[in-house]
Amino acid sequence: MSRRKGKKTSSAGFPAEYSLLLTATMILLAFGIVMVFSASSTSQILSNGSLAGSTEYLKKTLIAALIGLGCLWYAMRGSLSRFRELTPKFMIGTLIALFLVLFLGAAINGTRGWFVFGPVQLQPAEFVKLGLVLYGAHLLADRPDRLHSIREMGPYLGMTAIALLLVLAQPDMGSAMVAVFAVFVTLFAAGARPRDLGLLAALVGSAAMFFALIAPYRRDRLLTFLNPDGDVTGTGFQTIQAKIAIGSGGLDGVGIGNGVQKAFYLPEAHTDMISAVIGEEFGFLGMFVLILVYGMLGYAGFQIARNAKDDYGRILAGGLTGLILIQAFINLYAVMGMAPLTGVPLPLVSYGNNSLIVSMISIGLILNVARGGRAATVRKPVTGRGPGRNARLRLIDGEGHGRPERRTSGAQRRDSGRRYGGARGSGPRHSRRASR
Numbered sequence: 001m002s003r004r005k006g007k008k009t010s011s012a013g014f015p016a017e018y019s020l021l022l023t024a025t026m027i028l029l030a031f032g033i034v035m036v037f038s039a040s041s042t043s044q045i046l047s048n049g050s051l052a053g054s055t056e057y058l059k060k061t062l063i064a065a066l067i068g069l070g071c072l073w074y075a076m077r078g079s080l081s082r083f084r085e086l087t088p089k090f091m092i093g094t095l096i097a098l099f100l101v102l103f104l105g106a107a108i109n110g111t112r113g114w115f116v117f118g119p120v121q122l123q124p125a126e127f128v129k130l131g132l133v134l135y136g137a138h139l140l141a142d143r144p145d146r147l148h149s150i151r152e153m154g155p156y157l158g159m160t161a162i163a164l165l166l167v168l169a170q171p172d173m174g175s176a177m178v179a180v181f182a183v184f185v186t187l188f189a190a191g192a193r194p195r196d197l198g199l200l201a202a203l204v205g206s207a208a209m210f211f212a213l214i215a216p217y218r219r220d221r222l223l224t225f226l227n228p229d230g231d232v233t234g235t236g237f238q239t240i241q242a243k244i245a246i247g248s249g250g251l252d253g254v255g256i257g258n259g260v261q262k263a264f265y266l267p268e269a270h271t272d273m274i275s276a277v278i279g280e281e282f283g284f285l286g287m288f289v290l291i292l293v294y295g296m297l298g299y300a301g302f303q304i305a306r307n308a309k310d311d312y313g314r315i316l317a318g319g320l321t322g323l324i325l326i327q328a329f330i331n332l333y334a335v336m337g338m339a340p341l342t343g344v345p346l347p348l349v350s351y352g353n354n355s356l357i358v359s360m361i362s363i364g365l366i367l368n369v370a371r372g373g374r375a376a377t378v379r380k381p382v383t384g385r386g387p388g389r390n391a392r393l394r395l396i397d398g399e400g401h402g403r404p405e406r407r408t409s410g411a412q413r414r415d416s417g418r419r420y421g422g423a424r425g426s427g428p429r430h431s432r433r434a435s436r
Contacts, residue, residue, distance in 0.1 A: 015307065018370040021300035024293050025072075025348065025363050029065060031290075032349035032356075036061045038256055039270035039277045040351065042263045057270055057351050060119075064353035068360030075364025080373040083365070084312065087131075087138040091159065094131045097124035098166035105170075109343075110217075113170040125175040126354040128163050130362060132179055133319035135159060136186035141312035147192045150199060156183075157200075168211060173218060174342035178327055180204055185322030189305060189315045225340040238273070241266045242335050246279035246287075253283030270351040272343050275335040290349075291332070298325045304370040313369040320362040324348075327355075 040057040075083070097115075101124055106116045115122040139146065139156050146152045160183050167176045187197060212218045228236040228243075245261035248254065259280040262269035269277050279287050301321025308314040324347045331346040333339035345352040347359045 015304065015370055017300040017303040017307075018367060020296055021304065021363065021367060021370065024297040024300065025360075027293050028297070028348035029068075032346075033058070033061055033065060034256070035274055035278060035349060036270050036351045038259070038281065039262050039274050042259075043269065046263060060353060061351060061356070064356045067353075068357045071357055072360040072364035072367070075361050076367040076371065078368065080313065080316075080365075080368055083134070084138050087134045091131045091135045094124055094128040095159075095163060095166065097122075098128060098163065102166070102169055111170050111172050113167075113172050113175075121353070123354040125167050125170065125172050126352075126358045128167065129175065129179045129182055129323055130320075130358050132160055132163060133182055133186050133316070133323055133362075136183060136190065136319060137312055137316040140186075140190040141310070141315055144191065144311075147187070147190055147196075150196050153187070153192070153196075156187075171215065172343075173211065174330070174344040177208070177342060178323070178330065178344060180208075181326040182319060182323040185326070186315060186319035189318030189322075190311075221340045221342075225337075228337060238267050238341060239337055242273055242276040243337055245276040246336065249280040249283040249286070251283050252285050253279075253281045256281050271345055272331070272341070272350065273335060274350045275332055275346055278349075279335075294325065294328045297321075301325075301366050304366055308369050309372060313373065317366045317369045320366050323362060324359055 037055065037058040041054040044054045044056060101113055101115060104115065105112045106114045106121075108114055113123055113125050115124070136156055146156070150157070160179070164176050164179060167179065184197060184201070187200075212222050224236045224239060228239040232240050241261055245259065245266055248259075248261070254260075259277055261280055262277050266273050266276055275287075275290075278290060282289075298321060301317060301324070305314050305317035305321065308317055327344050327347045330339060330342060330344045331350070334341045334344070345355045348356065
């Protein structure tokens with residue numbers, strides 16, 4: 001390790017968080033490939049009566065991992081300005097896909113959310129989560145005035161509402177929950193006021209309860225969470241079997257490949273419930289190490305956001321880190337019986353090709369920010385209130401275009417303060433200067 005400007009850097013000159021994030025990602029990816037094979041091969045062998053087809057999910061995961069690594073490399077090395085320019089088109093494209101999948105998509109496990117092209121399955125709901133974070137960073141980075149009230153957040157919240165309604169129409173409550181939490185993290189990273197976030201949380205919580213109660217299967221899941229022993233062979237079966245799996249693992253587990261619950265006792269063992277398989281085969285220590293690695297990923301991601309070169313990178317890295325961690329928390333909490341089951345995969349570990357690729361793209365963009373990537377300013381602030389407004393504008397003007405700061409004399413600084421600090425007539429001059 002070497003030091004530069006008082007910060008720890010790797011031998012390649014990137015921050016230490018860059019290497020930490022990349023290391024945590026590769027650990028989770030490799031571990032996920034192993035666990036997908038362990039969780040899926042037993043049921044495949046018992047179903048077919050032979051070894052034929054036992055590696056089906058392993059092969060698909062390996063292909064998705066290779067595609068994901070290519071996407072990570074491209075997102076890490078590409079221009080953030082270019083990604084930002086494409087964000088509105090990407091967001092509109094995902095909304096169109098969410099609409100079309102309701103009519104042209106295939107239904108899997110009761111959710112009409114997939115386009116099926118032969119062996120390829122495309123799930124737009126996974127990509128809209130990424131799109132909402134990208135769109136939030138794009139919209140809020142140069143317009144801090146949008147964070148002054150919920151009303152001024154309208155364009156971002158409106159786009160979010162449209163996406164959520166389309167996802168809920170599939171229906172896919174799990175993806176909608178993840179998207180909501182990711183939007184909250186994005187708003188927090190952008191600097192939204194706590195009282196506005198609290199009010200939004202109350203509104204979203206009320207809406208979530210309404211949607212949970214009007215659908216019988218969602219209502220059953222909620223009641224099962226409150227009393228899983230009420231129907232151990234019906235709605236509570238999956239939760240009970242997950243607890244049995246984790247309890248059977250004890251301190252150090254029964255050993256990889258030796259788990260019993262994955263053999264038909266644990267539904268969706270290789271996808272949503274893979275955490276239970278990990279708990280059985282690796283025990284408490286294995287689960288602790290898994291959570292620790294996710295903690296490493298989260299620490300590195302948020303540190304990268306904190307040290308970002310501009311507001312866009314800060315919001316983007318913070319929102320995408322939150323997107324990954326939220327899914328991990330929801331999955332782990334649900335498997336351990338601490339939250340209702342929602343069908344949310346464990347990022348980088350569960351079987352799910354769309355989820356894996358989106359997670360790799362997200363990590364690639366965070367690594368791009370860690371490498372010093374910054375996006376050109378797209379839209380300059382035109383209105384605003386509050387004591388921090390001028391400081392925020394100076395930060396964006398100074399770093400958003402990548403121009404070196406010019407040295408000024410004391411007289412020039414005093415003149416600048418008179419021109420831009422308070423006179424009402426200085427507004428147009430400031431606008432012209434900022435748009436150069």
